[in-house]
Amino acid sequence: MIYTEETIDQFNEESRLKYPENRKFFDRIKNKKLKNLDQAFHPKHDEVFEKIDCLNCGNCCKTTSPVFTDIDIDRIAKHLRIRPAELVKQHLHLDSDGDFVLNSSPCTFLGSDNYCSIYDYRPKACREYPHTDRKNIASILxxxxxxxxxxxxxxxxxxxxxxxxxxK
Structure with missing residues (x-):
């Protein structure tokens, strides 16, 4: 399926309905302590991302906030030519875990065309999202x-x- 603003509601409903099944699947994986989890995830990551274009979707940028590290804040502030404290004041707050996150969704830096206005300077969490090609994926199940x-x-x-x- 091609995911766009028009089809994302269908995805949201399907993912909500499948969540209990997916939770059981992840519990099985965790309990079996599979050693080759990266070898299972990484090829599927490559295969799926050959078909899915994030610019057609942008659901992550529209619904969630990445964590902004101090390094991210400094890099973005420098790019925007403002002080890091000003970036925090304008766009971020500390969440209950003590992490800097966006004040609101969608992301302040997301354009109507789903392009990120700070793409080359975006937070590390955005660079690595959705983490399905990460080494030791078992640690982030x-x-x-x-x-x-x-x-x-x-x-x-x-x-x-x-x-x-x-x-299984």
Whole structure:
């Protein structure tokens, strides 16, 4: 499926309905302590991202906030030619975990065309999202499960891994 603003509601509903099943799948993976999880996820990541164009979707930028590290804040502020404190004052706040996150959604830096106005300077969390090609993916399984509700690509990867019998 091609994910666009017109089809994202359908994705949101499907991902919500499949979440309990996906949680059980992730529990099985965690309990089995599969050693080759990266070898299962990474090829699926590559395959799915050959078909899904993030610029058609942008659901992550429209619904969630990345964590902004001090390094991210300094880099972005320098690019915007403002003081880091001004960037924080204008766009960020500390969440309950003590992390800097955006004040609102969609992302302040997201354009109507789904392009990021600070793409070359974006936070590390954005650069690495959705983390399905990360080494030692077993260490972020709870995050990956949550990302099945945000990112159609993660949802597709998980659906393919379930169909392939991973965790059985």
């Amino acid at each position: 709870p995050l990956t499960l949550e990302n099945t509700k945000v990112c159609p690509a993660v949802f597709e990867i998980v659906e393919q891994l379930k169909s392939a019998g991973l965790g």
